[in-house]
Amino acid sequence: MAHDATHAHDAIPAHDGHGQPGGIMRWLTTTNHKDIGSLYLWFAGTMFLVAGSFALVIRAELFQPGLQVVHPDFFNQMTTLHGLIMVFGVIMPAWAGFANWQIPLMIGAPDMAFPRMNNWGFWLLPVAGFLLLLGLFMPGGAAAGGWTMYPPLFVQGGISYDLTIFAIHILGASSIMGSINIITTVLNMRAPGMTLMKMPLFVWTWLITAYLLIATVPVLAGAVTMLLTDRHFDTHFFNPAGGGDPVMFQHIFWFFGHPEVYILILPAFGVVSQIIPTFARKPLFGYASMVYATASIAILSFIVWAHHMFTVGMPAAAQLFFMYSTMLIAVPTGVKVFNWVATMWKGSMTFETPMLFAIAFVCLFTIGGFSGLVCAMTPVDIQIHDTYYVVAHFHYVLVSGALFAIIAGVYYWLPKWTGHMYDEKLGKLHFWLSVISMNVTFFPMHFLGLAGMPRRYADYALQFAEFNMIASIGAFIFGFSQLIFLAVIIKAIRGGRKASDQVWEGAQGLEWTVPSPAPYHTFETAPVVK
């Protein structure tokens, strides 16, 4: 992708009045939304391989009961870094990459509203990633207190905990800059005639996501700031001996944390809502209800946070409130799933790779939604909280949900980005290996959790051996299958069948009216939308 933007750039220097630096300086100083989109996507892809290899360390250790591969403390560092990087270094930057590439193209804007802030927003990310990984080389190793950063562990740990807190601050600043840019671009820079209710769903979901980010990321920043002052400046927000309360951290964290899971998934809803109509060759069923469902999910996500904390000892009334409000979210989510299925209903469907991943998304994300409902029932959750059941739940919504949608989106727009069709055979191979191995990995975790296997331990009781072995085998297949994805992308950048402007027969929208590959500058005069 990145490569190709260069070609497009070289091909039409006339469009580029200001003399741009070449080589590395070009990427450091770029303010072009397509360049920055590519940078975000490459960063996300690289971090995906890093955090993925950490996951394989975890699964290697859990292949058999007992301690074979790594020291338990290193195991904890791996679970912590895997979680933090996958959430903040892979899924979020990948969505930011899509937003940068696609939003201006989809609403007919020449670029993002604040191109220089956009450049900053990206270049903060490698710094934060570096700080997170630097912890591995510090005395005592990386932070090992879990991605949720609960005190007292996160107050007691060594220097790498400070690095982690600092990295979270930087990542937060980056997402806020990205969000402000996206909101401003979408609200102020749409092409004439593109009313809000004509916007493509991907743009809608990102607009709502950006609001969620602005409302919750500062709260996370506050929470980790309190950790930092508890660590170094003798405050006692979370230390009971000084009159604080560690449970309060959980409330503040999850006030951010639950909206965060929707930050990860709403753009996925958007991408899938673009892909399914294209390959079903029918307009999206229930466009307006999709918009309202997204908005209601976002609003509800602020009042359900304590479903992550049913076991801390809440009054029964609070437990009931959080149980019912959580279950309520299933209603708008159900509306969405219904609409996707209804869009496919009687459509003339074809099954190219993006569509395959989108259909897998609909099926498997729904499984994750159902296991979420199981977790939402307080009495059940008291049993399965912090077990592998929860691990199964959030990997169904995050791997076969957010990640599959990212992969689907890359296949879908890759021809527009590179100008070449990707290798469909390899794409299908990648799909089938991923979808099967993903289920082999995560489905058995439901059984493990129900049987009582706790999460975040390097060892387990003998009765859990078989399912863990199956999960580990699945994980290695899944991990190595992603190299096929990398190969497909590189192949498409290098060459391949020339993509037409519209790329897909059923594709609708402004991004398909520009040439493939999309030129370095597009929509310098705004198109008119009827």
Next chain:
Amino acid sequence: MDKADNRILLKKLVVVTVGMFGFGFAMVPFYYKICEVTGINSGDAQVLARNTQVDTRRTITLEFDANVDAHLPWRFRPLQRSIRLHPGEMVQVLYEVENLSDRDITGQAIPSYGPQLAGRYVKKIECFCFTGQTLKAGEKKQMPVMMVMDPALPNDVHTVTLSYTFFVQPDSGKAAQGGRPAANG
């Protein structure tokens, strides 16, 4: 869609961001207010949990004692001499400690029990003895201990003494800055 509009929106969004950062901190007093109003965290947590493990047939006297190692210029005392409690009941008591010197010092409290075997049955949920305590020069503070007496406590034990002794924490970085001579002396 001109630049000025963008800048106005930028300012509004920055205000929201800063406001939400403040909201995170506002959750702290809000949290304690809710706990107070609903009576959570007010020490009767066992009532909420409907603790059925409290053995109300027995009442134990728990006495408190506090000592300071000769090298540590601190004053240390329990704020209650003794309490009476049922096995299985969660109780909270307070100790007070004061740094009489003009240096920051880190101390570590070591508990001991009388009779000695009772130590096994005192289940501490929270204690200042879990970590080193750093007191600034002249600082005075109160420190809670939360604990449950295990109902398995042998029937012939009616009185338990919980005694803490504070020592200079030898390997504490903070003590090394100011408190080291005392530790060596």
